[in-house]
Amino acid sequence: MTATSRPAPAGTDPATTQATTAAAITVTRVDQVFNAGRSNQVEALRGIDLAIAPGELVSLIGPSGCGKSTLLRVVADLVEPTGGTVTVNGKSARQARIDQDYGMAFQQAGLFDWRSVAQNIELPLELAGWDRTRRRARSRQLLELVRLGEFADHRPWELSGGMQQRVAIARALAVEPPILLMDEPFGALDEMTREHMQAELVRISAETGTTVVFVTHSIPEAVFLSRRVVVMSARPGAITHIAAIGLGARTEDTREDPAFFAAVTEVREALRGRIGAKATATATAKAADADADATAIAGEER
Amino acid sequence: MSTPTLGGGSSTPVVATRGRPAWARPAIVLPPVIVGVVGLVGWELVVDVFHIQKFLLPKPSAILDAFVENRTAIWTGARKTGWVAISGLVVGVFVAVVAALLCSRSKVLAGVLTPLASALAATPIVALAPVYFKWFGQVAPTAKQAVVVSVVVFPVLVGTARGLLDCQAVHLELMRTYAAGEWRTMREVRVPNALPFFFTSLKVASSLAVIAAIVSEYFGGEQGTLGGVITQSAGLSRYDRAWAAVLAASILGMGLYALVSIIERLALPRHRPILGVG
Numbered sequence: 001m002t003a004t005s006r007p008a009p010a011g012t013d014p015a016t017t018q019a020t021t022a023a024a025i026t027v028t029r030v031d032q033v034f035n036a037g038r039s040n041q042v043e044a045l046r047g048i049d050l051a052i053a054p055g056e057l058v059s060l061i062g063p064s065g066c067g068k069s070t071l072l073r074v075v076a077d078l079v080e081p082t083g084g085t086v087t088v089n090g091k092s093a094r095q096a097r098i099d100q101d102y103g104m105a106f107q108q109a110g111l112f113d114w115r116s117v118a119q120n121i122e123l124p125l126e127l128a129g130w131d132r133t134r135r136r137a138r139s140r141q142l143l144e145l146v147r148l149g150e151f152a153d154h155r156p157w158e159l160s161g162g163m164q165q166r167v168a169i170a171r172a173l174a175v176e177p178p179i180l181l182m183d184e185p186f187g188a189l190d191e192m193t194r195e196h197m198q199a200e201l202v203r204i205s206a207e208t209g210t211t212v213v214f215v216t217h218s219i220p221e222a223v224f225l226s227r228r229v230v231v232m233s234a235r236p237g238a239i240t241h242i243a244a245i246g247l248g249a250r251t252e253d254t255r256e257d258p259a260f261f262a263a264v265t266e267v268r269e270a271l272r273g274r275i276g277a278k279a280t281a282t283a284t285a286k287a288a289d290a291d292a293d294a295t296a297i298a299g300e301e302r
Numbered sequence: 303m304s305t306p307t308l309g310g311g312s313s314t315p316v317v318a319t320r321g322r323p324a325w326a327r328p329a330i331v332l333p334p335v336i337v338g339v340v341g342l343v344g345w346e347l348v349v350d351v352f353h354i355q356k357f358l359l360p361k362p363s364a365i366l367d368a369f370v371e372n373r374t375a376i377w378t379g380a381r382k383t384g385w386v387a388i389s390g391l392v393v394g395v396f397v398a399v400v401a402a403l404l405c406s407r408s409k410v411l412a413g414v415l416t417p418l419a420s421a422l423a424a425t426p427i428v429a430l431a432p433v434y435f436k437w438f439g440q441v442a443p444t445a446k447q448a449v450v451v452s453v454v455v456f457p458v459l460v461g462t463a464r465g466l467l468d469c470q471a472v473h474l475e476l477m478r479t480y481a482a483g484e485w486r487t488m489r490e491v492r493v494p495n496a497l498p499f500f501f502t503s504l505k506v507a508s509s510l511a512v513i514a515a516i517v518s519e520y521f522g523g524e525q526g527t528l529g530g531v532i533t534q535s536a537g538l539s540r541y542d543r544a545w546a547a548v549l550a551a552s553i554l555g556m557g558l559y560a561l562v563s564i565i566e567r568l569a570l571p572r573h574r575p576i577l578g579v580g
Contacts, residue, residue: 102479106472110475112491124480
């Protein structure tokens with residue numbers, strides 16, 4: 001099991017070294033302890049190792065409190081890990097944040113009440129120095145994408161929770177960041193919109209080569225979206241299994257594909273703790289034929 | 303009335319009704335007017351029926367007569383008192399907002415200023431009016447303005463600082479992911495977030511300003527102010543005139559409150575309506 005194989009000297013494993021140079025995001029032996037030394041101490045993450053390739057869509061899944069959101073926040077440099085290192089596009093997480101290498105969508109929509117829907121989407125564009133005309137055009141385009149074209153001039157509080165969440169997703173996509181960090185962004189959406197947004201995310205990632213790290217509670221969602229599903233366990237938060245999903249191009253029929261159900265079952269079994277590192281080896285070997293890209297990264301799991 | 307949707311999966315947007323303004327809607331205007339009229343008529347009748355002495359409680363009609371009769375003196379007084387209240391309010395609000403901005407930027411300053419402001423609030427400032435008159439002199443309005451400033455600072459400081467600091471974590475984190483600096487975060491998040499808090503405290507402060515001005519006038523200073531008219535008339539057993547000056551003072555207070563409400567409405571057209579009445 002990767003999670004507990006500490007301490008391991010850095011750079012001795014050829015697979016890891018290779019992944020580090022090629023990866024968009026590299027997380028190396030990251031620990032996160034909150035309130036260290038106090039009675040309410042929480043070990044949120046222990047010995048997390050993960051490399052994510054450019055253009056890859058990876059989901060983090062696990063029970064509540066397993067640290068998957070914390071892991072995402074560590075990558076985003078919203079939390080500084082108490083141990084280990086994070087590299088994003090070959091830079092420190094902090095430098096990647098300053099360079100705007102990623103866009104983030106949070107669990108809550110977090111829209112500004114004092115801005116219209118379009119102005120909310122345009123905020124990151126304003127900060128990036130886009131002029132008004134380009135901003136308008138881009139927010140129009142994004143509103144169409146999230147199917148809220150006619151709500152551009154509404155106030156956020158006039159929209160339902162699911163609609164607000166779609167605005168927040170449009171905002172995260174606004175500057176076309178090379179990396180998207182998404183923390184359960186589709187949780188508040190109805191089933192049909194959710195499937196639409198999933199298909200759009202897969203399409204955007206494929207067309208633009210955007211790397212996506214996606215935190216979710218939903219097994220089918222994780223399987224549909226991802227090239228790899230990272231399964232985590234709680235207390236302490238650790239990676240127990242990485243399922244490589246060999247489904248090829250996603251279509252409307254993907255959700256009815258027997259391979260889809262097989263992958264769902266694999267992730268469910270992993271969440272129940274029935275499979276761990278050994279089972280992973282078989283799964284990755286099987287997936288290797290279907291998805292060669294994924295294996296290059298998945299094989300690094302020691 | 304519009305009710306903002308809070309979460310939930312409903313995809314039906316609830317759009318705020320933008321109908322007639324509140325003051326033009328009978329359902330909103332009539333109840334307080336009826337209560338007011340019934341109250342005044344009841345007051346008049348009670349004084350008549352129970353033969354209440356004029357110096358204990360004059361009839362509303364008598365107060366109105368005195369108001370009209372002494373309109374010149376009352377107008378002069380209202381102008382003097384109004385100037386003290388408004389100028390003191392403006393200075394006090396300025397001081398409070400600057401202090402709140404400093405508090406939001408520095409924990410050390412917040413640690414120094416917050417207890418200081420609390421101590422100021424716990425002090426019966428109007429009781430200090432005689433001391434202020436000694437410091438600033440009897441003739442100039444400075445002593446009374448100083449009382450108003452002292453009374454206004456605390457609520458505005460506390461309200462504004464709360465609004466600047468009490469932002470949604472997700473908003474602050476979002477600005478962090480944008481690598482936005484302190485100044486930009488202040489402009490985009492903290493200040494807009496603080497505006498409703500600021501105006502709420504400003505409404506409290508505007509009423510306090512008029513009260514502080516009048517009470518400090520009881521202790522001395524220039525003649526012919528509203529506070530002066532009240533004390534002088536009461537001293538001469540001209541209770542109807544004293545009550546007329548009180549009426550003027552409450553009109554002044556309400557006027558200032560209304561002015562703040564209008565400014566609030568102009569400054570915050572985009573904010574979520576807090577009550578259905580908007």
